[in-house]
Amino acid sequence: MQDEEYMRQLSLGIDTAFDTLVFRYHKPLFGYIYRLLHDEKLAEDIVQETFLKIYQQGLKGFVPDQFRPWMYKIATNTCKDYWRKPMSRLEYATDKEIEGTGQVHHIIDYQLERQWMVESLNQLSIDYRTVLYLRFYQDLKYSEIALALDISINTVKTRIARGLKLLENILIADERERG
Template identity: 35%
Template sequence: MDGQRISDEDLARQIRDGNEPAFEALVHRYHRPLLGYLHRMCHDYHLSEEAAQECFTRFYLTRARYKYPKPLKPYLYAIAANCLKDYLKSAYARRVIVHDPAPGMGSGRVAAESQAPFDVCHGAGDRGDPQDEAVRRLERREVVEAIARLPYTYREALVLRFYQGLTIREISQALEVPEGTVKSRLFTAVQRLKESIGDAARPCDGPKRTRRGECK
């Protein structure tokens, strides 16, 4: 089955009706993006993989609840976000230390990785968005480290927007918060990144840049 020829929502409807190849196509389509999102949030590859598998399992077991043509992307990310929070709670209970866990999971820390084991930096959003432009001007290592230091709710919104390419509406649906709240979290997240990294987030006064994109 060529899952790329049909929409996410049509795939979900076919899965709901018992079409196994449709489920395989959905996993093929979303495994990498969801894994990237989960890893950006917890910086633990094995935990991310477990949460991703659990996400697909939960979707399949509750497939009858899907109401066509409800947008599938935010629906899946909502499941993934909940799976990760459940896994982080479990990890914390086993004394696995995590960085700034989701609300209600205590406190902890994990070192920010300079680069994920796979490329998750895609779908950076619409060109011309001032927030997108600010993030694009940052060094990759600095971005990863600064994002890891953000409070969970800000990091969550920022990763979904700039790394996973979700729209404001999709993030609102995935996190079940108003669009205004999403915009506020994104604004605050970007401002904190600028404060954390400093001049790396600011445009050059002149047109000259180094090969690495730094201002001269």
């Protein structure tokens, strides 16, 4: 069944339809938000807030034309709301410090390369980083990214092209420093 049909069912009061959407999209949504915010606890909170907003819209009878871009738009806007609240950033940073750095990391080439890529992506502005994550990690089409971010397809194409070029320059510079 299509996601939009689950939203229709939710609008009719069938809560199990919402459970299916959560099951289907929790992991990819968490991955997207975590890559933007770099904080596991905060990412989980924003995923929950995103699903709460989806649920509330469904109960009001709203059914999006395309569910995935609409969901990512809600998630992106929720992240933007978070960044507009300096107090909440401070609270979460404090929580992160309290957790400490007692994690054990296994050093595997793949993980190092992946970490290097993520660190390089994180050097990009939020505009470039967001379109690259949506395209390459969430596998959204240009048109879906445009809907999710409320920008034109040409802007999506431009940001992806420029973002990739900037990323290439960052990776080349990092490689020179390492080599």
